[in-house]
Amino acid sequence: MPLRGHLVELRRRVVLSALGILAGAVLGWFFYEPVFEALQRPILQAAASRDAVVSINFGGLATAIDMQVKVSVFLGVLISSPWWLYQLWAFINPGLNRTERIRTYGFLGAAIPMFLAGAAFAALMLPNAVRVLTEFTPDGATNLIDAQTYLSFVMRFVLAFGIAFLLPVVMVSLTLLGVVRARTWARGWRWAVLLSFTFAAVMTPTPDVLSMIMLALPVCGLYFLALAIGTVHDRREDRRRVAAGLPRIDGTTPSTEESA
Template identity: 30%
Template sequence: MQFFDHAIDARKALPLLESLRSALIRIAVVTVTLAVAGYFLAEPILAYLHRITQTELVAYGIADTFFSTLKIALAVGVMAGMPYTLYALFATVPRHFPNFSRKAFVGFWAASMVLFATGVIFCLKITLPFGIQFLLSFETTDIVALISIRKFVSFCFWVIFGFGLIFELPLFMMLLARIGIVDAKRLGRYRRYAIVVILIVAAVLTPTPDVLNLLLMAGPLYLLFEIGLVGMKFSGGKKDE
């Protein structure tokens, strides 16, 4: 099942990895700096999540609230730092792939921020509240859900960040086409395998184990895959010989 046009030259791989290592160090510094600022925003963020999900949160340990605050701060650092993270990662590409111009870099970077923000908003407005309320609907007069604040915070930000990332799929596919690693026609032949991968990814990232919420993630993800295939045809990748 070969659909890559070519492997990356080993002589190019080492400089590329070195550039990525340098970018990751800078990303870590920016993320930690923003996380410090995020510590002071933890309370209103938790209040917002509590409001949109309508959950009853409890702390099972003395330090639960403190560690939850740290998790929120780290999540703020990661997500607020995404513009720089994406900038640093995309900036490494033009140096090692001549057919990826500076103009393309700016376009990909801007699009990546829009797609990530769209994924986050989609999750906050639809998937997260709907998924949690669906699970809580199984409460009875004899069974009341008491949700750990630590697990709630981890759960929310894992799902929110996951949605932000999966909305980057079309751009990632277009990037592979742009630098000549794979083309739309060849990748399109393996659509049935892509559907299986999409279902697996959706099963991992979906906020609940039920089929309905699985489809809430798998549906947009498959649509993004198809959009990516269309985008690849216009992204300047290599054509089949």
């Protein structure tokens, strides 16, 4: 397919993804009230635990409706995640052979629950993060949290976990497709840990160490889990190819490695 064809197909997939998110946002509009109550619950729990005034503040005339629109779009991204992840798969699908297409089905099947699992994990961690952060409010002071700021915090917190939980899926997919060997991932584990903490520091919108650690540690754990899966696959594939008289995945043969 020429470059123009790829760009046309990319535009088509982006438009379809946007339409899916829009449809999810329309559905999310009708679930705004229970979702807002869930978002507000950590604030109320923090206020009750400290016996202090901690509340979400709508600081403008149009802030309330703006909040509802943004929450609806946020819900649209989560609800339509199977759809836009499928569009990502459909874009790369024409360039794959039959075996690679089967493996990308596995990628799609794993990416969706992993993204949602990351978002769910963030939702579980959110009350603790809010409690710790509000504890820095001095005694006797009132903490009126801007609604827009709080929503941005929650959105980045949830999406950061969702994207981070996709990391092992991408790693395993690249290993299964033969693009990157497990030993390459293993050599870069120090950089992976550093980048995990850097990613966590950037994606968590507050400067507290706790939120960063809560995101970085699961990412590191998933990295090493994907590394283990890739190592098992590479060893199994090497044994199969050697038994068939073929070179290993990286092009080496047993005699070549033994002589080296």
